Amino acid sequence: xxxxxxxxxxxxxxxxxxxxxxxxxxxxxxxxxxxxxxxxxxxxxxxxxxxxxxxxxxxxxxxxxxxxxxxxxxxxxxxxxxxxxxxxxxxxxxxxxxxxxxxxxxxxxxxxxxxxxxxxxxxxxxxxxxxxxxxxxxxxxxxxxxxxxxxxxxxxxxxxxxxxxxxxxxxxxxxxxxxxxxxxxxxxxxxxxxxxxxxxxxxxxxxxxxxxxxxxxxxxxxxxxxxxxxxxxxxxxxxxxxxxxxxxxxxxxxxxxxxxxxxxxxxxxxxxxxxxxxxxxxxxxxxxxxxxxxxxxxxxxxxxxxxxxxxxxxxxxxxxxxxxxxxxxxxxxxxxxxxx
Numbered sequence: 001x002x003x004x005x006x007x008x009x010x011x012x013x014x015x016x017x018x019x020x021x022x023x024x025x026x027x028x029x030x031x032x033x034x035x036x037x038x039x040x041x042x043x044x045x046x047x048x049x050x051x052x053x054x055x056x057x058x059x060x061x062x063x064x065x066x067x068x069x070x071x072x073x074x075x076x077x078x079x080x081x082x083x084x085x086x087x088x089x090x091x092x093x094x095x096x097x098x099x100x101x102x103x104x105x106x107x108x109x110x111x112x113x114x115x116x117x118x119x120x121x122x123x124x125x126x127x128x129x130x131x132x133x134x135x136x137x138x139x140x141x142x143x144x145x146x147x148x149x150x151x152x153x154x155x156x157x158x159x160x161x162x163x164x165x166x167x168x169x170x171x172x173x174x175x176x177x178x179x180x181x182x183x184x185x186x187x188x189x190x191x192x193x194x195x196x197x198x199x200x201x202x203x204x205x206x207x208x209x210x211x212x213x214x215x216x217x218x219x220x221x222x223x224x225x226x227x228x229x230x231x232x233x234x235x236x237x238x239x240x241x242x243x244x245x246x247x248x249x250x251x252x253x254x255x256x257x258x259x260x261x262x263x264x265x266x267x268x269x270x271x272x273x274x275x276x277x278x279x280x281x282x283x284x285x286x287x288x289x290x291x292x293x294x295x296x297x298x299x300x301x302x303x304x305x306x307x308x309x310x311x312x313x314x315x316x317x318x319x320x321x322x323x324x325x326x327x328x329x330x331x332x333x334x335x336x337x338x339x340x
Contacts, residue, residue, distance in 0.1 A: 013086030033100030061147035126206035160211025
């Protein structure tokens with residue numbers, strides 16, 4: 001978020017953004033992310049009636065005085081969609097391109113649209129709350145008059161999510177300063193303020209607060225009670241319960257304090273939870289035996305290995321009772337009978 005008036009200038013940032021979108025590939029950008037980027041670009045350019053609807057920065061900027069005391073609630077949304085200048089728009093939309101594409105593939109489009117809406121309103125509301133708190137602590141009412149615009153507060157909230165759902169490691173603040181991933185958004189919060197003093201510190205901090213409330217607080221639990229992300233596909237491999245997440249990453253799952261399942265890094269040695277075998281279709285051990293032909297996992301693995309190497313031979317004249325393994329045709333028939 002930035003403070004100050006909007007300057008369209010030569011729209012060089014818009015050209016850069018268009019080139020980046022074409023380089024990325026419009027067909028590869030998820031729909032909600034693409035609509036968000038194009039929509040905010042059109043708002044900045046003032047296409048059609050958008051210029052009249054949004055007006056100038058002064059007409060939509062977010063401040064405690066205007067939102068809380070004068071109850072101009074529409075600024076909570078409108079102010080986040082307006083940018084101060086073309087480079088402000090470019091940097092924010094380039095960031096949204098990556099973060100939005102990552103999270104929308106994970107959560108799917110309906111939930112991601114819902115997430116953006118909630119984060120936009122909450123980030124603006126928390127911004128007003130932080131400015132009000134700063135005014136009280138410093139006994140300086142000018143904090144209530146500070147007015148900010150831009151989508152970067154929401155982007156900081158999304159940054160918290162993408163960092164949480166990514167493997168731990170090193171990331172690069174501003175593209176070249178290595179920082180442990182769990183501290184990356186705090187590092188960027190300080191560095192951006194140093195590089196761009198006109199940026200809204202409380203606006204960016206508000207985004208981090210909202211992201212933390214989603215990951216570690218009750219926000220995800222509350223949001224999921226209204227609309228849940230599309231259920232992930234759970235399957236069993238080896239002796240581990242494996243969860244394939246929305247992004248296609250594979251990992252075991254853990255449960256946070258609010259009952260939401262979160263991905264966890266893979267481990268080479270994994271075990272059944274409570275030492276129970278997997279269940280299929282809720283029919284317990286009998287269904288499991290029917291599905292596998294009664295073979296243990298070691299026997300299944302050995303048989304598959306032998307067949308792949310051409311070392312498994314079966315006498316065609318051997319009666320069924322003397323066969324070492326169930327007949328493959330019989331296994332196929334059992335599976336077909338179970339699912340019909």
